[in-house]
Amino acid sequence: METSAFQKIYTKITQITKATCSLNAQGVGYEEIALVNGRLAQVVKIQGDSVTLQIFSGTEGIPTNAEVVFLGKAPTIKVSDELAGRFFNAYGDPIDGGPAVDGKEVEIGGPSVNPVRRKQPSELIPTGIAGIDLNNTLVTGQKIPFFADPDQPFNQVMAMVALRAKADKIILGGMGLSNDDYLFFKNIFDNAGALDRIISFINTTENPPVERLLVPDMALTTAEYFAHEKHEKVLVLLTDMTLYADALSIVSNRMDQIPSKDSMPGSLYSDLAKIYEKAVQFPEGGSITIIAVTTLSGGDITHAIPDNTGYITEGQLFLRRDTDIGKVIVDPFRSLSRLKQLVIGKQTRKDHPQVMNAAIRLFADAANAKTKLENGFDLNDYDERTLKFAKDYSRELLAIDINIDIDSMLDTGWRLFAEHFNKTELGIKDELVEKYWPKN
Amino acid sequence: MATNGKVTGIIANLVIVEADGPVSQNEICFINLKGVDLMAEVIKVLGVKAYTQVFESTRGLKIGADVKFMGHMLEVTLGPGILSRNYDGLQNDLDKMEGVFLKRGEYTESLNPEAEWEFTPMAKTGEKVEAGSWLGEVIEGWMPHKIMVPFKFEGTYTVKSVNAKGKYKTKDVIAVLTDEKGKDIEVTMMQKWPVKMPIKAYKEKPRPFKIMETGVRTMDTLNPLAEGGTGFVPGPFGCGKTVLQHAVSQQAEADMIIVTACGERANEVVEIFTEFPELDDPRTGRKLMERTTIICNTSNMPVAAREASVYTGMTIAEYYRSMGLKVLLLADSTSRWAQALREMSNRMEELPGPDAFPMDLPAIISNFYARAGFVYLNNGETGSITFLGTVSPAGGNLKEPVTESTKKAARCFYALNQDRADSKRYPAIDPIDSYSKYLEYPEIQEYLKNSISETWVDDVTLAKDILLRGKEASEQINILGDDGVPIDYHERYWKAEVIDFVILQQDAFDSIDKSTPFERQKFMMGQVLDIYRTKFNFATFEEVNPFFKAIINLFKQMNYAEFKSEKFNGYLNQINEKINERKAV
């Protein structure tokens, strides 16, 4: 970022913490950006003449006589069609060796869509994965994270979903991404011949953590350009939002804010909501769908980060290794798509909602039978059948390596019902049972 | 002279202003940012410094910006034209805003100044009136909307004149009143009221003595909400708080529904915008939107206005209650309001209470709930506000400050249970932990006896008992094994399951099952209790499960069928046959 000649240069810093510095300055706007010895910083507090700046790349080596120049604007990005196919860092500077992008300069983290100007999401996103399409159907304009322990293959599943989703643009916001994962995304998009539809904003583990705070806003402001102005279907991938939240807590701790649960800032809910609520279906056809990753520690979804996320997003996809079949599945219990009822049984077959619920109830019965077994009791006939069903259901429908269409998923469901149960054990509407129960 | 000021400090939406004159707590001021006025509310005063919470983003705001204090608190505008509107938390009409994106500093009129209303006078010249007295009536959509003496008027007045029947705009004078000192005061159809102050224009607030039918069986049958009562729904995310509130908002037996979307998802409000104009009100056949007003401050809208949104909703509810209407106020989620308070309290570096919430959180919550209630108006008519809020406990743990404070304030507790939600037993309201204090009120018991049946209260107690004993039986079976307990235990467990599947579980997305009127609830309750009272013959425990599964399956089909239709009766016959086969003689 350039500075121009008439800008005032301050050289007297009064306080330095790990993420912030303070100085006396006048005429500074709230959330304005500044350069501190060339490092990008943003105003987070003004009290009289004293201005506190958050330095994104950290304050290591910043001297008390550092040169501070205020740029008179909030962080911005230049948006245009030239963004397509390019890789950027958290500041929006190219990292792929290509030239800087020209376009309309817009502030990131801009205003919210007026709720009455939104359209109700209604377009199903097929992924081929039954754990998603059958049980947790996705819709354009939705926001949903994967909840997964760090050792789960969430980035792989997310990339697969992205490529099958038939989006006009895929925007990847990488936060604390390992270099290997960064290269994985680059390769898989390249191999799929999709690079020209991809735009990436990448902060890797090698970059300073606080820089991550810019990534979601960069990605989503870009998404708004394509979705709102170009009426495109945009899919935004944000991984890993847990590392984003960690960066938030670093900054708030440095600013002596009173932490709430799990040392997270009290504003975590609002901070995350501002990002996720950018997901939208515009009436003119453009949409922003957000698929994110929230890594868990030991599967704990009560930790403040997944907990606040779950209260904001429209469901979550919970990945877990099913030891019975030795594969990763989309866990039907903790997973949820809140928008599924807008499409299932309407754009998909009429039996969809009931097949989905019946199968999950039987899976729950199987979990009870398993507990019984572990407690050393004999299983009755029904228990035995639920256990067999659960294994087949897990292998043929829940595993993430499934790739079939939704009708086949429903047919598989009915076949498994018929193999293990009789009609009255399902609690499904008679008319549906009559129509779909396998004939032989 | 009006007080002015200058900005001296900015921390996110907390802005410190040095004032040049008197300011009062909760006074509204406007902060000028490059020509745009941002609305803010004073939340603390220290010497000449007013701490204000800004209802907008403060991006770009500078020290020294001009501030004008308005001399009044945050107010809503009351008058005909509120019904069916979509407002933000500060009562700006969202439909009147331009563009796709919200623009800060854009405030739109809550009422349409151009709309003409057919006014019919009610008060007579010479009549003595006071705040809240009905001067006349207009028809708002379908609803008789009373034009009242403004609530801010103190003492008694004499009606000097009331306009004749005719069409008027909200700002037209429709009556002239003379106060005790002989001064004439003009009254229009529009008035303002500060949201944080309760409207007290009523004679008496008795204990609730009637039930408000919601169509949700597990509420109405087991733990009914009283008309004028309060209840809350705590539950982890995804357990069904919002679906439950939407169900209640669609089916509840109320004249007017105010839905406050407080810091939750925009798409959930869009669902109401989209569906309510299409859906029929089961009672009147009109569209649901015709009895609904939406106050919406979604999670990405300014945090400070989130707190305001619940008060805006409550004040509008009080206004309509004063017209003698039955108002249902819903707020989803009150935790977001508490979090907004927490964010501000932290920015002001106040001494925090538990989980960093402000110390006075319990008092704030109970004052708010206390504004609901059934009232006798000064003219002898009745009106009510029934309030149902949701609570989003951090980590799903009910031992957190918002849940605990709310539990002290609300009389009904509908606890959502994660295990029930996981196994798709919706609505996931835990039948054992939840309660309605109203069931203990003698006046409510009387009401239920008269309006449903002589034995209803006993039946409900019995049903709860069966559920509890079923749970105990299931625990025993889990500890001792299927064949380690008497067959009786299995029967007990399955009889509870019948109640669970037939009464408690209800498919909110099925056109028939989603709403059950009391008459049907009573009928189904009779059926399941008959089953409970029947003694069955089982040779082994293995016969128990298939028998009850089949019965439950038939009952579910019944729940999906039109009440007393041929189909419905057909399933009933099949159930009776099955029962007769197994009946012990």
Ligand SMILES: Nc1ncnc2c1ncn2[C@@H]1O[C@H](COP(=O)(O)OP(=O)(O)O)[C@@H](O)[C@H]1O
């Ligand atoms: N009564 C119900 N019938 C069927 N499904 C339900 C019911 N209640 C909740 N659900 C399911 O649970 C999901 C989450 O419900 P919601 O009310 O949004 O949860 P919360 O507000 O507690 O986070 C819904 O999207 C729906 O799939």
Ligand SMILES: [Mg+2]
């Ligand atoms: Mg909800």
